Every structure is written in C-alpha cells, then in structure tokens.
C-alpha cells in the first residue's frame with residue numbers, strides 16, 4: 628500500500644553517486660577531496676563539544692557565519708550557513724521561483740529534483756556544441772536563472788565578466804551562481820554581490836575544504852535575499868547546522884594556508900592527468916574543477932566505467948545522449964591518478980580493437 632500523497636508521484640528524485648560497500652574502491656566518482664580535513668580543524672573539536680551535543684545548535688551559526696563573512700569580505704547578514712549547499716539551493720528554488728526556473732540542460736542533476744519538489748517548470752537550456760554555456764541564452768529571462776560555475780560535469784567555467792553580463796541583463800530576476808567547484812581555478816562572482824542585488828552565490832565545504840561528510844554549505848547575497856532564504860529555513864529546520872560541523876567548519880575557513888595548498892595541489896594534478904589522458908587519445912574538456920570530463924574515441928563511457936569498476940576504480944558515468952561517450956573522473960592524489968591511468972592502460976591493452984587503434 629502506497630500512502631504517499633499523489634501530488635508527489637512525479638518527483639524527479641536525485642540519484643547520488645554510488646557508495647558501494649562490496650569491496651574497497653579507489654573513489655573517483657563523487658568529487659571528494661583526496662586530502663584530509665585541515666589538521667587545525669581536526670583539533671578544533673574538543674571532548675567537551677561532544678558533551679555539549681545535548682544542547683541545540685546555534686540556529687544562526689553565529690561564529691561560522693562571521694568567519695565566512697570575514698573570509699569573503701561581506702557582512703554577517705549577507706551570509707546563510709546551510710546543511711550542505713544542496714540545502715541552500717533547495718531554499719533558493721523554494722523562495723525565489725514562482726512557477727519557472729532556467730538552467731543548463733547538462734548541469735548538476737539536482738536542479739531538476741529541486742524544480743520538481745518546488746513544483747515549478749524547469750526550462751532546460753542546451754549547451755553549445757563544445758559543451759560551453761552561451762551567456763546570451765540567459766539574457767532577459769522570464770524566471771530565475773541557476774548556473775553552476777564551473778559547470779558540472781563538464782568542468783567548464785565562465786569568466787566573471789560573462790556572469791556580470793547575465794546579471795546586468797536580468798535586473799528583475801534572481802541569478803543563482805553555484806560555486807561548488809570555484810576554488811580549483813575559476814573566477815568567483817562574490818565581488819559582484821555589492822553591485823547586483825539579484826545575485827545569490829552558493830558555496831560548499833564538501834569539495835575544496837575536505838568536509839563532504841560534515842554537510843556545510845552557504846549562500847552569499849544581499850541582506851534582503853538572505854532574509855528571504857531564512858524564511859524557508861525557519862519554516863523547515865531552524866537547527867539545520869549541527870554543533871560539531873559548525874565548529875570544525877569555522878576552523879577550516881580560518882586555516883586559509885592549508886586550503887590554498889590543497890586547491891593548488893588538486894589543480895596541478897588535474898592538469899597532469901589531463902595531459903596524460905590526451906596522450907592516450909582521450910578528448911578532455913578544459914576543466915577548472917576537481918574532476919575531468921573525458922571521452923575515448925573507441926570506448927564508450929559506460930563500458931569504461933564498468934571496466935574500471937571491475938578493477939576497483941570508481942568513476943562517474945552519467946546518462947544522457949550527449950554524455951554517453953564520457954566519464955567524469957574526480958581528481959585524487961598523484962598516486963590515485965597514477966593508479967587510474969594504469970588501469971586505463973590495462974583496459975585499452977586488453978581490448979583488441981583498442982590496442983589496434985593505438986598503433987595507427
């Protein structure tokens with residue numbers, strides 16, 4: 628017997644990247660950091676903090692909010708801390724979208740889920756032939772716009788001036804820029820917040836701050852927009868951020884040197900891996916994120932994904948006509964990527980059609 632309300636029968640539920648338990652895998656499928664949480668952040672959590680879990684968390688996450696405001700050069704009332712950036716995005720879809728939202732047809736899969744939960748029409752805009760976003764497709768929009776920059780799973784980034792043009796051409800519409808991957812080499816839109824009241828920037832600690840399991844995200848915008856987001860938060864879950872994660876995340880923001888070193892290491896490993904894949908005949912986009920989006924001319928994405936999985940390496944294969952040739956590979960440590968490349972070589976060597984092609 629299904630007791631669920633019929634109005635939710637059409638929910639476009641999101642499928643998270645697999646977290647299999649059958650054996651130990653090299654996980655290059657969900658864009659987590661290969662580096663541990665900042666040692667200073669690990670030390671920030673005291674035994675007493677665990678005892679304090681009997682108390683509710685601070686509904687305003689005051690200290691973490693102040694640390695983020697200082698980091699981004701904003702006021703505390705321009706920052707909302709959330710349970711992962713997925714929650715910030717959910718709040719934004721609910722409070723800013725009346726009946727429609729516009730976002731790229733190939734992007735973060737969760738946008739479709741948020742739109743369906745908010746019961747609004749999803750206007751999905753095709754990418755250009757080279758997988759890039761054409762900013763002009765978002766000018767004079769009749770509804771809020773959501774863009775991941777860098778985009779996923781392509782890794783391609785728009786320059787800040789292109790984001791600014793989208794903002795300038797939509798004075799009456801909210802533009803959400805999802806900067807989950809911005810720290811690995813793209814230009815952030817945060818400096819535009821002071822001049823564009825329609826801009827909401829969403830960020831996360833899950834990728835560049837090694838805190839995916841801590842579930843910390845945030846929204847940055849004008850005080851008015853943050854107040855609007857808080858109306859959803861206080862209608863849903865006032866204690867959305869737990870005490871432990873807030874303590875650890877504040878220390879992580881303050882350990883800027885460690886953060887920068889980790890981001891730089893990931894970016895350097897990404898570029899080396901990209902070169903190695905191109906040498907092996909792959910087509911690889913110019914990713915500014917902590918993953919690579921790559922296709923081999925002789926092996927489709929799903930086959931490569933399955934072969935790698937057999938060999939203990941997990942990458943992400945995404946469904947969709949244009950995505951079929953591709954896999955998305957998270958950038959791990961140098962050793963992780965050597966292992967990945969070695970398995971790719973073993974797969975291409977063991978397939979007669981592929982090794983034949985390698986010799987032409």
Ligand SMILES: *Cc1c(COP(=O)(O)O)cnc(C)c1O
Pocket residue numbers: 710711712713714735775779805807830831832833839842843844
């Ligand atoms: C990973 C990701 C998020 C969500 O991250 P959280 O773990 O919920 O903070 C949001 N947007 C994009 C594009 C992502 O890839």
